[in-house]
């Protein structure tokens with residue numbers, strides 16, 4: 001139908017633009033033809049915000065990252081830096097430096113945002129139990145960071161260090177994006193409720209395996225990284241999203257995609273219910289930017305398929321992130 005045609009046309013245009021970019025392969029010059037070619041600003045119908053990407057992701061170059069985002073059809077991207085490289089329990093003795101993914105620190109993100117205003121943005125990050133973590137993050141919040149994240153460290157989610165960052169997020173009116181993984185990162189997901197209550201002015205963006213497994217209330221499924229099959233409705237994540245307007249769900253990565261496609265009837269119900277608090281992100285390391293390799297591209301297709309209507313689809317792909325992160 002009409003809507004489908006529009007989407008195909010948009011996709012076709014994105015692919016054509018990307019092909020131009022590949023042909024003019026010189027890193028510096030590569031951006032110029034693509035940018036000048038698409039001088040018309042994308043319409044609201046075409047804009048997609050990706051709230052979750054990384055520089056240096058398992059060694060991916062900046063040129064490949066920019067190319068990947070264009071191929072996916074993403075118009076605005078938020079880059080999430082790592083914290084300092086340190087050998088502490090909170091970084092699993094250094095193993096989880098670079099967010100366990102070789103992700104680059106903030107000085108690899110800021111130049112991209114500066115070179116592409118209104119297209120690339122960055123968050124601020126630091127290992128939360130380092131002395132001065134709060135000051136380091138605050139410095140970047142004063143210098144244009146649109147949030148705190150990706151906070152992916154082996155600390156309890158209700159620890160004093162994290163609470164200090166929740167306060168900071170509220171003070172600067174920016175969200176904090178957190179990776180929840182069973183007994184590994186931001187531990188004690190059941191304790192997050194106390195934090196959602198205690199910090200009502202802090203906007204929490206939940207991400208990763210433990211959050212998405214907890215759309216289910218089946219105790220056998222909630223601690224698995226990628227549970228399969230029918231979802232037993234009414235898990236903690238559903239409760240948090242229902243009861244706390246300051247909790248939001250980052251749909252990125254294999255965990256977000258698995259949560260949707262393991263039970264599509266549930267996914268339709270879940271999206272309809274929580275359409276004001278769900279945010280598209282990719283968090284993938286591929287260079288393709290298209291299906292089947294690209295988790296982000298697969299997620300965009302899944303959102304288009306499973307959203308109850310166009311308005312809800314636009315909220316997930318663009319509007320919710322634009323509002324929460326105040327992107328201009």
Ligand SMILES: [Zn+2]
Pocket residue numbers: 052054080099150283
């Ligand atoms: Zn990530």
Ligand SMILES: [Zn+2]
Pocket residue numbers: 068282284285286287288289290293294295296297
């Ligand atoms: Zn991808």
